[in-house]
Structures are given as structure tokens and as C-alpha cells.
Amino acid sequence: MARPDKAAAVAEIVDAFNDSTGAVLTEYRGLTVKQLQDLRRVLGENAHYAVVKNTLTKIAAKEAGVDGVDALLTGPTAIAFISGDVVEAAKGLRDFAKANPALVIKGGYVDGASMEASEIAKLADLESREVLLGKMAGAMLASLSQAVYLLNAPVAQVARLAGALQAKAEEDPTILKGGAGTPAAPAEDTAAEEAPAAEPAAADEAPASEDSTEATESTEA
Structure with a gap:
């Protein structure tokens, strides 16, 4: 592989590490092209499954700050770069490996920490x-x-x-x-406001009563 191609391949793996929440390393020796397609379909949006070169992946892991994966980079290697639910991705890999023993889970790197194959299996058992x-x-x-x-x-x-x-x-x-729809005042307030207006009316009636009395006395006289 020419140097520019190697640099581009390393950069692509670095981006994959940086853009994912986790990565599960597997050995895919013995799987057919159709089985690999089936595995990618099983993982769906939860992970991107890619075949990688070990030497380039070691360089990329170092650049991306991913520790603890060098020992896993032996033999044919493919990585499930997880972008969705980590548990669902682990379940998909576990179930596929049960049906297709040629897929071997080596271990992984999740949430900034390396994980052994047994820990990936425990992760798959979670809800x-x-x-x-x-x-x-x-x-x-x-x-x-x-x-x-x-x-x-x-x-x-x-x-x-x-x-x-x-x-x-x-x-x-x-x-x-504040127009016609303005709520009316409570009944108590309305009654209180109308009460003073009734008193002057009573006062006005008093003089009328006196005049009537005087008129009656004058007639009698």
C-alpha cells in the first residue's frame, strides 16, 4: 500500500474511533461475504462493521488515544465501531457469534476503557x-x-x-x-359600591315629607 493510501486509511480508522462510543474487535476468519453482510444488517445503525489491517489500526489507536487494543490486533481483524446503543450492539455480536462460531469476539474499548471478551459478553447480557x-x-x-x-x-x-x-x-x-370581555367585579364588591348611592336617595326624600306636612297644617288652619 502506497504511503498516501496508508495515511488515508489510518486517518479513516482514527475518525472511526473518535466518532464512536465504543469498538468491539473480532476475528472473522471463515465467514463468507454473505455472512459478513448479514452481520452488518444485524448491527444496523448501532455499529459500523469494518475489516481493518492490524498494523494500521495500531497506529490509528495510538493517534486516537485508544489504549489496550494492541494485544487484540492479531490474525484477521474486523472492528464493530459502535455509534448507537452499546448494549444492543454487543447483543447483536453475541447472538451472531452463537449462530456463526467463525466470528470470535476478542475484546473491545468502551467509554474510554478496554474490555476483555468476557466483559463484552456481560455487557450483552444487560438490558x-x-x-x-x-x-x-x-x-x-x-x-x-x-x-x-x-x-x-x-x-x-x-x-x-x-x-x-x-x-x-x-x-x-x-x-x-381590557375591552368588553373584561371580567365583572365580584358580587360583594358590586353591592358595596352600590350601597353608598342608596343613602343620598333616602336623604332627598326627607324634605319632601316635611313639605307635605306643612301643606297639610296650612290647609287645616
């Missing part, structure tokens, strides 16, 4: 990230339901008030401008 998060959320809700309710109650009240205001504004847009 998926979504399931684990669901169980964690369920456990948290079981013990913190009251706290969550209290914290969310004010927000819910605001949401209900906003919804009611929006519905009212759709019926009468002037409510948002």
Missing part, C-alpha cells in the same frame, strides 16, 4: 438502555411521586389558567385588551 431507563424512572416515581406532584402542581395550575384564558380570548379577543 437495553431504554429498558434500564424505564425501570429507573419507575423506581424514582414510586418513591418520589408526592414530591413530583407538589413540584408540578403550580405549573399545572398555570397551564389550566392559560388554557381558560386562551379559550375565552378566542370567544372574545377584547378580553386581552
Whole structure:
């Protein structure tokens, strides 16, 4: 391989290491082209499965700061560069290896730490990230339901008030401008405001009563 081609190949592997959350190294000796295609299909979006040269991969691993993989780079090597769920990728590799013994999992590098083949197997036995998060959320809700309710109650009240205001504004847009839709004052306040107006009316009636009395006395006289 010419030097420029080697440099490009190394750079590609470096990018693959940097862009992935993990990498599982495998030996693929004995697998047919169709089986390799099937494996890539099984991994789907969780990992990109690529055949690599050991010497170039050692250089790339060093440049990418990936430690602990040199010992795994012996014999025909292909790497599953994981970009999706690490657990799902490990499950896919494990299940495929069970059905196709020619695929041998050597080990890997996940979340900044090297892993042996046995550790990859344990990783494959875990539940998926979504399931684990669901169980964690369920456990948290079981013990913190009251706290969550209290914290969310004010927000819910605001949401209900906003919804009611929006519905009212759709019926009468002037409510948002202080127009005809402005809510009326409470009954107690209205009664209190009308009470003083009734008193002057009573005072005005008093003189009329006196005049009537004087007129009656004058007639009698």
C-alpha cells in the first residue's frame, strides 16, 4: 500500500474511533461475504462493521488515544465501531457469534476503557438502555411521586389558567385588551359600591315629607 493510501486509511480508522462510543474487535476468519453482510444488517445503525489491517489500526489507536487494543490486533481483524446503543450492539455480536462460531469476539474499548471478551459478553447480557431507563424512572416515581406532584402542581395550575384564558380570548379577543370581555367585579364588591348611592336617595326624600306636612297644617288652619 502506497504511503498516501496508508495515511488515508489510518486517518479513516482514527475518525472511526473518535466518532464512536465504543469498538468491539473480532476475528472473522471463515465467514463468507454473505455472512459478513448479514452481520452488518444485524448491527444496523448501532455499529459500523469494518475489516481493518492490524498494523494500521495500531497506529490509528495510538493517534486516537485508544489504549489496550494492541494485544487484540492479531490474525484477521474486523472492528464493530459502535455509534448507537452499546448494549444492543454487543447483543447483536453475541447472538451472531452463537449462530456463526467463525466470528470470535476478542475484546473491545468502551467509554474510554478496554474490555476483555468476557466483559463484552456481560455487557450483552444487560438490558437495553431504554429498558434500564424505564425501570429507573419507575423506581424514582414510586418513591418520589408526592414530591413530583407538589413540584408540578403550580405549573399545572398555570397551564389550566392559560388554557381558560386562551379559550375565552378566542370567544372574545377584547378580553386581552381590557375591552368588553373584561371580567365583572365580584358580587360583594358590586353591592358595596352600590350601597353608598342608596343613602343620598333616602336623604332627598326627607324634605319632601316635611313639605307635605306643612301643606297639610296650612290647609287645616
